Amino acid sequence: MLDLKTIREHTESVKEGIRSKGEDPARIDEILTLDEKRRQLVQHSESLKSRKNTVSADVAALKAKKEDATALIEDMRAVADEIKTIDTELARTEEMLRAVLLTIPNIPHPSVPIGRGPAENKVIAEWGDDTPTDSALRPHWELMEKLKIIDFARGTKITGAGFPVYVGKGARLERALINFFLDEAGRRGYTELLPPLMVNAASATGTGQLPDKEDQMYVVTRDEFYLVPTAEVPVTNFLRDEIIREKDLPVKFCAYTPCFRREAGSYGKDVRGLNRVHQFNKVELVRLVHPRHSYDDLEEMRGDAESLLRTLGLRYRVLLMCTGDLGFTQAKKYDLEVWSPGQQKWLEVSSISNFESFQARRLNIRFRPEGGKTEMVHTLNGSALALPRVMAALLERNQTPEGKVVVPAPLHRYTGFEIIG
């Protein structure tokens, strides 16, 4: 949610930002009209209330002296009615205003390249090298089937397509990666949370999944809960409606959760093996920071995620996403893509974003500067990392000609074995 004051005072640049995301800025005018109306109603209502409060105090004083107050009370009856009418109109106006505001996307940071889609994202860094081309290089789905470490067929039987079962050393390797990622985040100062896997509507609205991304989440209708599509939702909501002391900033959280995604509308595209599944594991980083240096934090978080890929020895590249490829809530975003040698293509394993105050305003998370007025924090998050595609790349890159898989050395203490097969 954007700041009304900003919309009011910098209307043109806000519109420009929305246009650069490929959306229609017309609703901004609608907001300005509603806001104007709202402010008039507030002013009118508050002045009547002020009068009412004064007179009510007079009534109390008269009654205390056992004197007659019926004339005042008669007057106030009409005023009370008028206030009720205005407040009803005000509530309606504010509701409409909020409804429109919730559909306005965040505006991009000036450093974000203008563009319409994936083709205009910029590759800004690459690390590692390709494995030697080998005609026998198998994609991960062949390896996992041969080694019996990930079972899609039985997952489909138990639940449905896209719900893999990790088996034996596969399960152990998955758990090793989770623990490795969490330990690294802990070393870098992130406090670990193990949050609920279902959230209520208020939480999903706070981080921007509702109202318009509802069809991407699994819904428990009976209790009105949503299965988390990412740990970002419960973790960022941890401090919802709270005011943080400035000296407690920055707040840094990491969390492992399974993530549940319906992936509606993506059937048939890149869904082979672990490329796209409905339930997967992920370790997420979240920061709540002082607005002054949130872009430094963004770079730091990118470093946090990159170091994991380096330690695992996986080839990857960093993309700076263009305006058209930014999500609804994001002001600036990097994607990390790992190289899949068995498929000969790049796979997204991390997305690191700065939301500035956009989420904080929805979530009402503020801090109090030394001796000043409360201010919205900036929120950031980043995957470090999403596991399935890391698993895919890791299996493919470390396979032997016989179809075994060598476990990277940094994981040995977590797996307890060095080779699969």
Add this chain to the structure above:
RNA sequence: GGAGGGUUCGCCUAAUGGUAUGGCAGCAGUCUUGAAAACUGCCGUCCCGCAAGGGACGUGGGGGUUCAAGUCCCUCACCCUCCGCCA
């Protein structure tokens, strides 16, 4: 799922339907070589304003009765106790 009790500032606590009290903690200051103590001020949120200041809201959420609601009524959420069920 059933019955009962509860929710007031970060914590504790007061308020015959008459406009939210006091303490602790915290922050700033006075005093002090320093600290403690003592004392003074600040100490829920928001809006308008450069400021001085002014105003509104605020007793778990929402609604109602009333000139006026922490207080009365309805409703929802959460917490506690007991019963039932249960890993």
